[in-house]
Amino acid sequence: MTYVSDPAAPRIAIAGATGAVGNTLIELISSRGLRHRGVRLAASARSAGRTVEVDGRAQVVEDLDGFDFTDVDLAFFSAGTSVSEKWARPAAAQGALVIDNTNAFRMDPDTPLVVPQVNADVLLAGRPASGIIANPNCSTIPLVRLLQTVEQRWGIRQVVVSTYQAASGQGQHGIAELREGSALALSDPDAELPADRFKPALAFNVVPFIDKLLDTGFTMEEQKMLQESRKILGLPHLDVTTTCVRVPVVNSHSEAVWIEATEPVDRAELVGRLAALPEVTVHDKDTPGGFPTPRTAGEPDHVHVGRIRVAPHNPRGFWLWLVADNVRIGAALNAVQIAEYVLDRGLL
Structure with missing residues (x-):
């Protein structure tokens, strides 16, 4: 159990909590023993209201629209570039250190782009001017x-x-589309395959x-x-x-x-x-x-x-x-390792 009452432990939020990377972040926070004083979950209105278990505690997913970050110390963003562009800077302005897993801020000069095994030392200068640390591309x-x-x-x-x-590079929807298309192609070689996430269709391609x-x-x-x-x-x-x-x-x-x-x-x-x-x-x-x-x-x-x-x-x-x-090394794990580095050195 990584939920603690220690006031030095961070209060965490995960934006995009119901996606493939968000689910993996929740699992890694528990399995790696990332100590925290609570984890709040946020997602789109479509997913708001769902209940997700975090460290054995049921947590209701909140609507990211109107989400209050003033009681959050560390916020993981993995809900897509457009969501990060809209909400990451306001979250940082409200006091959260944001670890962003999108392309929104990677080339921003005020935002460090970090792979802990390679260049974690760029974090030693303290909190970035943007209040954001960027997670690089999965490849x-x-x-x-x-x-x-x-x-x-x-x-x-x-x-x-x-x-x-x-296919998981397009999240759970990408995985579902590949599986659906593969099953359909096997049952009917002439069928028109789903091609929403991937164009042309990815099955057998x-x-x-x-x-x-x-x-x-x-x-x-x-x-x-x-x-x-x-x-x-x-x-x-x-x-x-x-x-x-x-x-x-x-x-x-x-x-x-x-x-x-x-x-x-x-x-x-x-x-x-x-x-x-x-x-x-x-x-x-x-x-x-x-x-x-x-x-x-x-x-x-x-x-x-x-x-x-x-x-x-x-x-x-x-x-x-x-x-x-x-999903792990290319996204969630790298983000958690950034958080571990920041917390271990008292840089939050």
Whole structure:
């Protein structure tokens, strides 16, 4: 039980509490023992009034419209960019430290963009001017956790990424649409499949298009990975180019990553350095050529890495295959770890 009466423990709110990330936040607050003096839940009017159990206590979901944050110390926002744009700054103005899991403030100069295993030290300066800490994109988080050690040891000239992103990136509605479409396609191959969250329909398909199209021809999802990686790693000229693809997988994103370093890379040293990273599992450490998949990776709170290959024709270049639970590592877990860092150091 993490509910306590200690006045030093924070009062917590979760905006978007009934979604996939919100549900996972509730579970992690309990399983990781995040001490608190109460958790209030908020969502849209459609979900308001529902009862959700938090740490064994029944909690009624409140309507986010008109939600009062004056008695909240720490607020998690995971209800979508438009909701954060409307409510996160008012919540911060009312005194809550906001941890935002959307694209709304990631590139705001007054808002730190944080992956605790990489750049938590940016929080040591104290409460951000915006009152908000941004959670990065779900594909950026596992990538930068690996890039940092490469940059520190060999330097990086270029990174080329292809992502294979699960339906859960569109929340519970995305998962439901994939399942419905898959069942319908199996029963009637000529049926018109649901395509609300994914266009064209995702069932038995791959869609190389996520988020809106930009004038550059890249999508917003692809641009996020470039600009967020630069900000998190403190490398404003880092060369990252990406193709983001939605695939018919329920949960966990995968990435094929080509990295060209500035110096030749020794594979054994690379494997050792990756395996030494916190909460990273290297699958071919003992069996070269081993690899994780979304179904078989294992520990959901680890970044899983395999297919580590240094190119014979270019010893500065190598490939990685990585898999990470996008709802946990790519969203809820990273947010909770930010909160843990802030609370452990008395920075709230």
